[in-house]
Amino acid sequence: MTAELSPFQPPVVGSRSRSPDTPVFISGADLTELVSLDAAIELVDGAMRKLSAGDVSAPQRWAIPVAANGKLGLMPGVLKHPSLFGVKVLSMFETGPSPGLPSHQGLMLLFEGETGRPVAIVDAAQLTLLRTAAASAVATRALARADARALALVGCGDQAPYHVAAISAVRPIDEVHLWNRSLPRAQSLAAQLRAKGVRVEIHDEAEPAVRAADIVCTLTSVTEPIVAGRWLVPGQHLNLVGASTVDQCEVDNAAVAAGRFFADCATHCRAQAGELSRAIDAGVVDAGWIVGEIGEVLSGKVAGRLDPSEITIYKSLGHAAQDLVVAEAAWRLARPIV
Secondary structure, eight states: OOOOOOTTSOOOOGGGGSOTTSOEEEOHHHHHHHSOHHHHHHHHHHHHHHHHTTOEEOOOOEEEEEETTEEEEEEEEEETTTTEEEEEEEEEESSOSSTTSOSEEEEEEEEETTTOOEEEEEEHHHHHHHHHHHHHHHHHHHHSOTTOOEEEEEOOSTTHHHHHHHHHHHSOOOEEEEEOSSHHHHHHHHHHHHHTTOOEEEOSSHHHHHHTOSEEEEOOOOSSOOBOGGGOOTTOEEEEOSOOSTTOOSBOHHHHHHSEEEESSHHHHHHHOHHHHHHHHTTSSOTTOEEEEHHHHHTTSSOOOOSTTOOEEEEOOOOHHHHHHHHHHHHHHHSOOO
């Protein structure tokens, strides 16, 4: 969960005492104070519009194996307005490299576009948690039914509490359904949420959790589907979030075919979304199955949900545009006063 703070009222953090010529280091704790979840949602909303308008340039995510369950990932990108560029360097481990450590760790390097000057170094673990949940909220706000109230989380890892907060910021969520391969992790999250007055039910299987929900967020790094299309019910919205490489897949071919399918970045999704790739290879859907990018829905160029009974699906790979705008906002608030 992030602290509630207007982005126009920055707190004083340690980095503000440095020389203006020295890159500002923004820790995870600093980022949490500087950019609230509500602010991140609006920043990512704008980023997705810019991406679909051609104002962001970014290659596909690049990754190389470094351990049995870990990869090193690079996500560079260039933003036209404001003019800046950067790269996020991440270690991505399936279950976290050891107990207590996040699955994604690393740094985001931010540079001024006009001068090439490095201006900020941002903790990438917190940045990824914040912008990913914000992106799911942006898609949910654009695609889910206005009366959606029940949320299911398939996977209760690092992203789970952020997604509860983010989805609750855009829809009147009054019940949360949880499923996780490890029951203790689901129980821990449930205890956190119940302490905040949230009504929570833990399920032994994923199917009843999915069937009970209006909004479903899949937050796992599995390589084989754990959600079946036959479980889906009319009117649902799905955020497919956890699988970010082509060798990962959270839902089966029938689920992909069951919904009106949107992407954060269509080009990246066609190349790297395991769920879509498998469905195309199986002949269940064709290469044109993506209706549009979420930025096109936000700008009105592509229609989102067409009726209350329709199933909508948002495939979130994560994009450098999201990292850039949140990191830039944090830097402007944390940079030294001169």
